[in-house]
Amino acid sequence: MGKSLKLLCKDSAACVADPGQTRFDLLTRGALSASSCLLPSDGSCHSDSMAAARAEAKEHENSHNNCLIQLANPHVAAMKEDILYHFNLSTSTCDFPAMFGDVKFVCVGGSPSRMKKFIRYIAVELGLDHPGEEYPNICVGTDRFAMYKVGPVLSVSHGMGVPSIAIMLHELIKLLYHAKCSNVSVIRIGTSGGIGLEPGSVVITRQAVDACFKPEFEQIVLGKRVVRNTDMDEQLVQELMQCSADLKEFTTVVGNTICSLDFYEGQGRLDGAICFYTEKDKQAYLQAAQAAGIRNIEMESSVFASMCRTCGLRAAVVCVTYLDRLKGDQITSPHEVLAEYEQRPQRLVSHFIKKSLGKV
Amino acid sequence: MGKSLKLLCKDSAACVADPGQTRFDLLTRGALSASSCLLPSDGSCHSDSMAAARAEAKEHENSHNNCLIQLANPHVAAMKEDILYHFNLSTSTCDFPAMFGDVKFVCVGGSPSRMKKFIRYIAVELGLDHPGEEYPNICVGTDRFAMYKVGPVLSVSHGMGVPSIAIMLHELIKLLYHAKCSNVSVIRIGTSGGIGLEPGSVVITRQAVDACFKPEFEQIVLGKRVVRNTDMDEQLVQELMQCSADLKEFTTVVGNTICSLDFYEGQGRLDGAICFYTEKDKQAYLQAAQAAGIRNIEMESSVFASMCRTCGLRAAVVCVTYLDRLKGDQITSPHEVLAEYEQRPQRLVSHFIKKSLGKV
Numbered sequence: 001m002g003k004s005l006k007l008l009c010k011d012s013a014a015c016v017a018d019p020g021q022t023r024f025d026l027l028t029r030g031a032l033s034a035s036s037c038l039l040p041s042d043g044s045c046h047s048d049s050m051a052a053a054r055a056e057a058k059e060h061e062n063s064h065n066n067c068l069i070q071l072a073n074p075h076v077a078a079m080k081e082d083i084l085y086h087f088n089l090s091t092s093t094c095d096f097p098a099m100f101g102d103v104k105f106v107c108v109g110g111s112p113s114r115m116k117k118f119i120r121y122i123a124v125e126l127g128l129d130h131p132g133e134e135y136p137n138i139c140v141g142t143d144r145f146a147m148y149k150v151g152p153v154l155s156v157s158h159g160m161g162v163p164s165i166a167i168m169l170h171e172l173i174k175l176l177y178h179a180k181c182s183n184v185s186v187i188r189i190g191t192s193g194g195i196g197l198e199p200g201s202v203v204i205t206r207q208a209v210d211a212c213f214k215p216e217f218e219q220i221v222l223g224k225r226v227v228r229n230t231d232m233d234e235q236l237v238q239e240l241m242q243c244s245a246d247l248k249e250f251t252t253v254v255g256n257t258i259c260s261l262d263f264y265e266g267q268g269r270l271d272g273a274i275c276f277y278t279e280k281d282k283q284a285y286l287q288a289a290q291a292a293g294i295r296n297i298e299m300e301s302s303v304f305a306s307m308c309r310t311c312g313l314r315a316a317v318v319c320v321t322y323l324d325r326l327k328g329d330q331i332t333s334p335h336e337v338l339a340e341y342e343q344r345p346q347r348l349v350s351h352f353i354k355k356s357l358g359k360v
Numbered sequence: 361m362g363k364s365l366k367l368l369c370k371d372s373a374a375c376v377a378d379p380g381q382t383r384f385d386l387l388t389r390g391a392l393s394a395s396s397c398l399l400p401s402d403g404s405c406h407s408d409s410m411a412a413a414r415a416e417a418k419e420h421e422n423s424h425n426n427c428l429i430q431l432a433n434p435h436v437a438a439m440k441e442d443i444l445y446h447f448n449l450s451t452s453t454c455d456f457p458a459m460f461g462d463v464k465f466v467c468v469g470g471s472p473s474r475m476k477k478f479i480r481y482i483a484v485e486l487g488l489d490h491p492g493e494e495y496p497n498i499c500v501g502t503d504r505f506a507m508y509k510v511g512p513v514l515s516v517s518h519g520m521g522v523p524s525i526a527i528m529l530h531e532l533i534k535l536l537y538h539a540k541c542s543n544v545s546v547i548r549i550g551t552s553g554g555i556g557l558e559p560g561s562v563v564i565t566r567q568a569v570d571a572c573f574k575p576e577f578e579q580i581v582l583g584k585r586v587v588r589n590t591d592m593d594e595q596l597v598q599e600l601m602q603c604s605a606d607l608k609e610f611t612t613v614v615g616n617t618i619c620s621l622d623f624y625e626g627q628g629r630l631d632g633a634i635c636f637y638t639e640k641d642k643q644a645y646l647q648a649a650q651a652a653g654i655r656n657i658e659m660e661s662s663v664f665a666s667m668c669r670t671c672g673l674r675a676a677v678v679c680v681t682y683l684d685r686l687k688g689d690q691i692t693s694p695h696e697v698l699a700e701y702e703q704r705p706q707r708l709v710s711h712f713i714k715k716s717l718g719k720v
Contacts, residue, residue: 073635082631085691086520086623113503141695143473144520160446160504163521163659167623173633211580220571221625222637222645261621263446263527265581271442273533274670275433277582285582299523310634331445335501 067183069176072310076174084171088142091178099138100179104152105353106172106186107346108165110300112137112146112157118189118346119148119155125350126151126359153353158188158300162261165300169307176313185236185314187352189345192257192298193267194321195290199333200341202250202348204240205232205257205317208301211266213258213292217302228306230259236316243351246360250344255295257317259302267297269329286325296321318345427543429536432670436534444531448502451538459498460539464512465713466532466546467706468525470660472497472506472517478549478706479508479515485710486511486719513713518548518660522621525660529667536673545596545674547712549705552617552658553627554681555650559693560701562610562708564600565592565617565677568661571626573618573652577662588666590619596676603711606720610704615655617677619662627657629689646685656681678705 076082081092089096107122109115116135123129128151138147145168148155156172158165176184194201207215208230216227237254244252264272268282289297301317308315320341322331331338354360436442441452449456467482469475476495483489488511498507505528508515516532518525536544554561567575568590577588597614604612624632628642649657661677668675680701682691691698714720 071633073630073633075630075635076633079631081690083690083692111503143471159519159521159524160527161519161521161523163621163623163626164519164524166621167520170624170632170634177633212583219622219626222628222641223572223648226625261523261526262579263523264530265586266523266579268582270433270435271439272530273431273433273436273537274530274667275435281582288583307634330441330443332443 069181070312071177086144086167087139087171096178097180102152103154103181106154107189108156108158109189110160115155115157119150122153122350123150161299162303166303173311187349188317189349190319192296192319192321193325194296195325197321199323201321202252202344203296203319204237204254205301206254207256208259208305209256217306230302230305233314256293257301258297271329320344429541430672431537446504446527447499447531456538457540462512463514463541466514467549468516468518469549470520475515475517479510482513482710483510521659522663526663533671547709548677549709550679552656552679552681553685554656557681559683561681562612562704563656563679564597564614565661566614567616568619568665569616577666590662590665593674616653617661618657631689680704
């Protein structure tokens with residue numbers, strides 16, 4: 001009992017400076033060489049501006065047709081059946097290309113009811129709604145996640161925190177792969193705590209950073225530390241910022257986002273069940289965050305950024321701030337005020353989708 | 361942008377060997393000295409065996425009456441109002457002692473629908489069910505968590521992964537504190553992947569270990585690494601094991617449990633969207649886990665164990681295994697088989713509650 005993993009991870013220090021990282025880098029490079037679409041670093045698949053894309057629609061279409069969703073896992077192609085357990089969907093019982101082949105925009109958020117509201121809203125915005133239309137939950141038979149679809153838009157809940165969204169993303173990316181989707185953008189429309197911003201402000205994430213403000217996502221894989229990049233797609237950041245400028249409805253900023261593994265101690269709150277620090281300690285941390293260009297704190301952006309990058313998906317995080325953490329910890333605004341705040345990322349992303357489809 | 365938190369966490373290596381750990385230890389000890397009920401290490405609150413407790417009911421009651429729920433946070437007592445945001449409950453609008461003061465057993469699990477089924481089941485088992493009785497969700501107005509109550513039993517969902525259950529536990533422990541509850545046991549009834557066990561086996565966790573098999577829970581608080589103990593209450597483990605022996609319905613073992621931050625790469629699965637290792641690598645990891653006394657892998661036990669210990673709550677983790685990870689990754693058993701497996705921890709814990717209440 002309690003024997004540590006000697007062969008693979010001798011101790012904590014070894015874990016941090018693990019030679020496995022080199023191996024991972026090599027493997028990553030190997031995987032990347034298989035397809036130019038896997039990483040957007042060279043911009044070959046993702047550099048078209050929205051205006052240019054509209055002006056040169058034909059060329060845009062041609063250049064993007066090769067950008068099928070790629071997995072960073074050679075094993076899946078050899079599987080006879082793939083059960084997406086937490087979606088309650090399987091390749092042996094569902095026709096993924098027929099069900100999802102036309103998806104171009106995936107919007108994700110923590111709350112299932114919010115994602116249901118969003119599908120109704122975007123259906124109306126895209127002129128795809130019909131009187132009395134219902135949007136059934138595609139993930140019927142499980143309550144782990146909820147999924148809704150209208151036209152080219154998929155709306156999926158992801159629960160709270162890195163592990164929960166990671167499960168959803170593994171299965172979502174496989175779903176898009178099995179469905180032979182191409183040129184998909186994935187946008188998280190979430191809620192967060194702001195740093196030095198008026199409540200209700202919207203933050204578009206440039207880099208997701210960890211609790212020490214490092215722009216990376218760390219995880220332990222087979223006992224070895226693996227670190228991945230969390231940069232967002234700068235082109236998509238600028239396109240979304242332009243959408244906010246078009247709308248002129250609320251303050252929107254571009255900034256870095258702390259992805260915390262905890263809502264209370266991990267975010268320096270003084271109101272959890274456990275707290276061994278003072279208001280002064282907390283203020284020092286949050287002010288250091290502000291000085292480092294951090295504008296908000298949420299709980300999913302780092303793994304979201306790194307997984308989408310690794311699989312060549314264009315991705316963005318757009319979160320409203322419910323409070324200014326420099327001024328407090330508890331979310332005290334009335335329900336109707338928070339409900340209006342919650343809609344802001346949806347309105348911004350709806351405008352982006354309509355603009356992308358040439359509907360505004 | 362990307363500037364790291366120099367004052368609080370100079371770099372990754374400093375983070376690991378941070379002097380803050382000493383400070384945390386001192387603070388923890390300081391908090392503990394305030395109440396003998398905060399940690400069960402001396403056994404003063406938790407050492408009664410179930411049989412002894414029944415035989416000496418009066419003494420048991422007297423000795424436990426002082427074990428009110430304690431927070432490890434001095435700030436909460438000074439708050440005028442405490443909004444438990446993710447439960448949609450507030451001390452200014454709810455009478456916590458009236459609503460929850462009689463709670464003695466809290467059962468938690470990932471899925472809201474499973475926790476609803478459990479409250480119906482335990483109501484019947486305790487003879488507290490009435491024809492046509494409904495068990496409304498106490499957390500109405502939010503879909504973050506679901507909560508149900510019957511008699512002394514509270515049933516609460518926690519979503520998937522460490523961050524999600526940590527949010528729930530912070531708010532649950534504060535709820536029990538505001539309600540002035542005493543002598544509460546918290547049991548996670550979950551699902552997991554087994555290691556070298558027949559599917560359907562139940563594992564009672566002795567120690568929750570991390571992905572490198574270390575029995576600790578690590579988190580970053582204000583940029584500093586904090587490590588906490590994840591031992592479970594050995595007395596409760598033995599009582600639960602005796603309940604399984606009483607029932608004779610399914611195989612139950614006591615063992616260590618990996619608490620992973622991921623379902624796919626973090627657990628060595630080959631079927632995620634991302635996988636840069638081989639079947640051989642995976643087998644080496646899982647076999648090393650088996651050799652270290654690990655019997656299953658799930659995603660919540662470490663923070664569950666450490667938070668309950670820190671706040672003096674008697675806690676246990678009872679998970680059924682859906683598959684043997686040495687033989688595969690996908691959960692392929694038919695729905696009805698999994699549904700029966702899912703009930704096993706519920707049956708075991710129901711027997712424990714009935715026995716504790718002198719009802720068997």
